Amino acid sequence: MTHHLEAIARETGIALSSVTTTAKLLAEGATVPFLSRYRKEQTGSLDEVQITTIRDRMLQLAELDTRRSAILKSLEERSLLTPELKKKLEAAISLSVLEDIFAPFRPKRQTRATKAIERGLTPLADWLLENQAADPADEAAKFIDPEKEVASTADALAGARDILAERVADDATLRGRVRKIYEEEATVSSKIMYGKEEEADAQKFRDYFEWNESFKSIPSHRMLAIRRGEKEGFLLMRVEVPLERVTPQAIPDWVTSSGPASQHVAQAVEDGCKRLLMPSMETEARLLAKKRADVTAISVFTDNLRELLLASPLGEKRLLAIDPGFRTGCKTVVLDRSGKLLHHTVLYATAGSNNQLYEAAVEVTTLVKKFQIEAIAIGNGTGSRETEAFIKKLQLPTAIPLVMVNESGASIYSASDVAREEFPNEDVTVRGAVSIGRRLMDPLAELVKLDPKVIGVGQYQHDVDQRALKTSLDDTVESCVNAVGVEVNTASKQLLSYVSGLNASLAENIVAWRNEHGAFTSRAQLKKVPRLGEKAFEQAAGFLRIRGAAYPLDSSAVHPERYPLVEQMSADLGCSVQDLLGKEDLRKKLDLQKYVSADVGLPTLKDIVAELAKPGRDPRKQFELFSFQDGVDKASDLQVGMKLPGIVTNVTAFGAFVDVGVHQDGLVHVSQLADHFIRDASEVVKVGQKVHVTVVEVDLKRNRIALSMKANPDLENRRSAPGERSAPANRPPSRDTRGAAAPTNDWFSQALEKGKKK
16 A cells, blocks of 8 residues: 555655545545545645546556456466566556566467467477577477377477467567557558448548558547547558567567577567567557547546536526427426426417417517516527527517527436426426526536536547546536535535535435425534434535525535634634624734644635635636627528637537537637647637637538637638547537428518507
């Protein structure tokens, strides 16, 4: 254990004392958010990223130890474990080194070498190594045995070479040298599979029909694209280095003199490199490339998810939420300030008879007045811009904001067990509209009900290691939930389950207790929840808020374990805790050094004072209203050179997708994100960011839009970079693509007039 902690400290540059304490607290059940927020003195003020790194590295080293134990047991059972071999295995610091040492002793399937060994040719192989200057003909003749399928000296020498070739391929030192050559010099190449050139499904990989690139520098998205093409049977991928770079690494160690026997050894070395070692190294390189690509892709996904979860909430407002559509109408719901469903209906506001349009206009106006609507949310799917135009022409009070909401994944939520449990008597269309409205109120609280993979951000999410992806996404959701804090009396069990120290079972118990006994009035009451013990309370309490609690600190992020400390501060100032929260002049009088102890240092004390200044503050940015360009509703409205407002919906390694309000996201390639060189799109843009873009290309046939954020973009001869054409667009397929076409521009006024006449 100690050597693992020392290794992590060396690798990360984190103080050994911090690594040791953090690892101990993690082993005792502490969570990453809890440690980063409430145990700064013990961890040395490590942030979540550093703590997560320690946690993950400890798990990796534990897996290494498990594999090491299995290898030692295997060798011991077969009486192959020598003191020297055991020492080498125990000193191995990585899985690849461990496997290289084990390679010569690994039980093998039937190979040319094992067959030669069974024929008794090992002594001849040893003789060749030791007598390289001699002629092996006479020695080889001694091993002729027709019963063992060794009919001639040629057969005997061929078998001996096979044995030597496998020894060469299994040599740990050689494997280490060749592995470095592959990592530094290998080339990734791809070709179209024979006979697949004209297949329609193959065209999305046409950039890679004849492609080669440095293994060392190939971007994540290109590696994943090529691998996907290979998986689907359209591409053949290789990771190669020239044979001439590999055999010279082995020759000096195995060919020690010149002579007839040495020629057989040299032949065995080349065969071992070409037939055994290089394919093995290519397999390793492919796995390494996949792992590196996965790390990058998962990082992109988690960064995007974080921005989406921490998007600005509108807050508690009485909402009219609309899930737009043409033929099936607009599913419309009314929500109260807590997100409770009050009313639902279907409005034919984008298509239908003139009478239906008139009735829709009257009904919206009535609903706004009856329920005192404070905001209107419209899903950004099919019919969204037409619905927006309809609402704008109603001349509703200007104080009511009209907001377009990203509905990605809403249809999945509406058909989920969670939605059925929340609304057992409503159909999927009503549930979807409710979700759209709640997303506007509080994106985080609503999005945690979905599997993050269906939200629509990231790249090649189905191609990466799913276990690693799930771990990273869960970490991100947990981080966001605990950074914001959770109102325990209104939170869903899905939201509560991500609170530090809680799980699905405890979250369900909290909701059940709340339903049975009424709202929690203090954090201390949480201890009455079944199975919520002292450890879970310690981990969770600081992240749970009780709005309007009798004790003021229960609505703050101050942990209950520090209540006595705050009470001591207020007593020293001769005021109440409430006064300390509300009066800055009192807080300024505090001498924090006076309260430093063995358990509490300045980092925690500063956090407490900051929280007292703004108890229960929401770290998310304030909501800002956004509107798309009027009159630009579909791709055919776009013209090259047009400048438009937009919202970033997805950030990938090769650029950013931007919604400009035409039902198809446009791509700002990484080369078009800024006037200076950009290596990573996330340096410039984030999901949910409001931007201004210039249209540089519109391809209606392929349904592709190219955009630029440069001050003076090049509008001529723009070509897509490799990989971007196969990248996933962020906007999901609309849930209502059938039915009537979009109405004409003057439909509204005509419908109202005809409706009034009737």
